[in-house]
Amino acid sequence: MPKNHKPKGGRPARNFEPRYAKKTPFHDRHAPRPAAGRGESSDRNPRADSSFESREPRSASYDRRPGSRSPGHRGHRATESDAGAGAPKRRWTAQERAGRDEARTIRNRAESGRGDAPRSRDERPRFDRDDRARRDDRAPYGRDDRARRDDRPRFDRDDRPRRDDRAPYGRDDRARTGRDERPRYDRDDRARRDERPRFDRDARQGAGRDDRRPDARRDDRPRFDRDDRARRDDRPRYDTPRYDTPRYGRDDRARTGRDERPRYDRDDRARTGRDDRRSDDRRSEGRRPEERRDERPRFDRDARQGAGRDDRRSDDRRSETRRDDRPRFERNDRPRTDRPRTDRPRVDRDERPRRDDRAGSDRFGARRDDRTREDRTRGRDDRRAAQSRPSRDDWTRTPATKPVQAPDVVHERLEAQAVQAAEVQGVTFADLGIGSNITEVLVGMGAETPFPIQAASIPAALEGRDVLARGRTGSGKTIAFGAPLVESVLRSQAGTKREFGRAPKAIILAPTRELALQIDRTIQPIARSVGLFTTQIYGGVPQARQVGALKKGVDIVIGTPGRIEDLIQQGKLDLSGARIAVLDEADHMCELGFVEPVQRILRRTGSALPAGERSQKLLFSATLDREVAALVDEFLVDPAVFEVAGETQDSGTIDHRVLVIDHRDKTDILISLVDREGKTLVFARTRAYAETLAETFDDAGIPAVSLHGDLNQGKRTRNLARLTSGRVQVLVATDVAARGIHVDDIDLVVQADPPDEYKTYMHRSGRTGRAGREGRVVTLITRQRSRRMGELLDRAEIDAPFQEARPGDDLIDELAGRVTLADLTS
């Protein structure tokens, strides 16, 4: 401690003792009175304390500064005189203080045992980080600003102007902030980028990728020649540069790591985590492809096939892998026309019998076109019966088509009531029973009149009935359950005062954190308009704030199962008084591994309601089918079941296409598909591939970010926000983004890997064409996948042409929207 700053006479020294002088509460045990402690002073002046107490270690001298006496100053520290009832303190209620205390308790517990001076310093970054992450989550509506604004005046000051300035895209701010705060990271990143070539750039610029320097490249890389030779033998066309170029870039990356500096690659990968600014920065640097190429002569195709991850586990393994795979790869490569891929047993087993089936048939045509849809449907039903695999048909159909009866209890109970779109003409939310405050908010959100699914489910939900509702993706399901939920909670609380620490009255479960956030973003303003509070409870972020909010009292909880169950078990979340439970994407929540936690949570909800009452359940999904039986049987009583007549996924505004491609062309084609104007969402099957693809696009000069479970929550949120805000046009995601995620103007969805399930197809494709907009879905498959893909589309009741494509084909330009048909014909 700076001795020269010690207080001179007069005032009791303890008031000026630097905070870190007290190591633990134990050191306080002989203190005349506890008021000297750090926590105590905060109690007297919460504004000065705040979550940013981490900045306090500026010590006693700081506290004594004149400026610190001003309540508005961030360093303000109360004196005894304003411990009473200063103006700023009016905002602090017992509730608020308790919430803050809870958070502080947690923090302090974590700190105890550490030294004091270092403690405070350690604290700062950590807290900052938490804060930032949270801000990411709820930019648009300043959600929960109750807690934030009160707890952290300092932060608020910084944050507020920015939020005001750019309300809709506040989230990006955060990204930028984060970046500014961490220059080092940037530097690391840049360094690494230097080491990586940017070959794909060429490809991109050319659009046709015809501009390459084939000679130079081939000469440089003996290994590559081998591949090249093989290819040339088969298809002379491949000699053309455009194929080489993009692939080069991609493989280059993998190859480098494996052959030359394997370990570095590993680190590199982890560290980068695909950082955000990589692409911009990288592109802004000078490119010296040749030099880079020299550095990394080897070309390892396996890297690409191996889905990235396994390749770099260890050196041993790597070399093994390579030895095994190389010959195999050649085999693969060459016979691309006829030869069975004996080296891929897994695929073979699935595909061979099917290929036999359609021997002699046209590559794509016969499979789909030789039969009528009825024929196909019948075959499908038989197959399904055999496999007892659920399908959309099992649930209901529009009344026009009598559903094929399956011996399924659930099926009968789920007979749906089809809402005719025409029936809801002229109906308003007020007609449906929604109060004026909520209605106004809805209008403000652009929902002036209810969509059919909303018109159907709102009255039933307000009656207190259990509801099952199926509405096409983008048909307004969130409001369909959100508005009546808020209205119901409001009614149930009519006349009662909001109590501190009240238990939630409603719970909304979602399968992913992003979806939970998005739902809250919709519901929160609705709830706030009638004085109700929401909070999100999901994993991947610190619990403290969530717990703090619950302590204060929340009316509606929105979250994901894991953290919710966690907090229930910790006794920090009490759903026993919840009157309503909503499951969004209910069928997904019933899948293996998901359903058990959901069941446990639902068993807890409403368990303490007065005798005779039970909690109401609302289940929503675009693909609601009998998969929800596990929940319906246990939790729902006489549910009202709705769907919208004639509303299949295919009846929407989406243009579905299937591109049959050769596997080796995949990356080239993907690059040229995403190299376009407009937002593009690319789905990959695995996290590793999603990551790889995003890097590939980036390296090709197309800024792209990824979204998958290997990213931390901050990055996930940030990357999604980048697409939303338009700072990036391409997002590569796993199926974490398949359901529910709403980004206004995605006009192209590319499925780099075809989905395995028809439901997944429907949800993925539902990311575009939202609320009546136009959109296109392009699915890439290999030839041997066509049959399975056709079956999948049949199940989804989607008609999509299958078209062969090779890099550089006009078709790809057309699908990317770079040219129109008119351009081609003129």
Next chain:
DNA sequence: AAAAAAC
């Protein structure tokens, strides 16, 4: 088989 979901 993968993805998601808690620490």
